[in-house]
Amino acid sequence: MDDDSVAIRELFDRYTELWVRHEMWEWGKLFTEDCDFITHRGMWWRSREENVRGHLDVPESVLAQKKNYSQTVIDVQPLTPGVMLVHTEWAWPDHVLPGAPAAEDRRGLITAVLVRREGNWLIRSAHNTRLNGLDDFAPRSAGS
Template sequence: MPEDLVAIRALTQCLAEAWNRNDADAYAALFAEDCDYVAFDGSHLKGRAANARSHRALFETVLKGSRAVFEADIAVRFLTPDVAVMHGYGSILLPWQRTVAPSRRSLQTYVVKRDADRWVIHAFHNTRVRPLKLPRGWMLRLIVGFMRIRAALAGNAPPARVMP
């Protein structure tokens, strides 16, 4: 299993190398044919071909010359001997950036599976790190009071309808 940990953690290095060459096909090749890829903006790509198409368009336009940077601390938890969940932090540096802006730091979740002789990414979810800043003092009391009034006024009202 130690060699599996090395191989799984190496996926982020392979992703970075492909990204840093702006090579959408090499990037997408690290994913399963039927992968699920959720980007930081909430877009959901289904399949390797969609992944390659999307990244090709990005590499040819707004992310041309960008670089992927992954932090070394990568957590891996095996669900079975052939399936693992991996969490790690990463960022994209735009061509003029030398350091990672805190607003561009993301937490990624990967589901990886051993397919034949290699580990492949089957699912990927990218979320920007945005620590919740709770109000304090009088502002917190005001918000809590407002929420209590709203709840009291709602009474036994049915739950709000979720928009499709």
Template sequence: MKTTIILLAAVLCSFTTLAQNRKADAQAIEKQVDAMVTSWNNHDHSDMKNYTTVDCDWVNIVGMWWKNRKEVEFSTQFYHDRMFKKTPMQKKGVAVRFVSPTVALVHFTSHVGSFVTPDGHQLPAADDLALLVYVKQNGKWLMTAGENVVIDLVAQKNNPVNFMPK
């Protein structure tokens, strides 16, 4: 009986420790998302090495696929120098789901201000949703992949999930 109680206590302690670690990891990931938002709002992405992996990739909102940090940093900065110079981003939400102890999927919702495209079209402010993949390397959470889309409010009204039986 004593052995069973000790074993049960050990199992409960390990679950508590895991939950605490997950909470700390989720907070660390959110700080990395905040660093990305700060880079955006400063319109300077030279600090990407602090929150991305060397082999990170990104698929942007119009389907351009940048395949390593060098391409992601160059391309992001390229557009900030030309069309996002004064466009702010506001973090609206971050949801973290752990796939393993060292891999997390992050749904990041933001509000991006209006901007003018390279061909002169004015685009209004909009909410975006990004799916980000984070990996833990040497004790630090880094983004290794991302893709973002504009949230279409008209289409959201027709989301089949809204019609699912409860």
């Protein structure tokens, strides 16, 4: 594994560590000032500050569950010198939304573009997608 891949995996380890501890201002430093972040719900934040403020707005009941969150880098590919495409897979077992009747095991993918700035890798853009979202297009039997 090359030095860039190691550094990017370390960045995402730090990302996950700060996410779990809900240290969002420190987490935000992993992103460029002009970053884009698209949430799994389709919200598009267009700066580091919007991204951090959006992620700060989380109910206390959800914050307590962050300890269950994990993330794994599954692919790192160079696009051009100083630009990398990264895919991660995250899991959040036993996640309970406020008011939900039961926990669910959430999973998803993050696609990120990283840029090298002053010798460090930073996230310029990220798109979070649920793998097991709420949309259910399965055929329904009569009466359901």
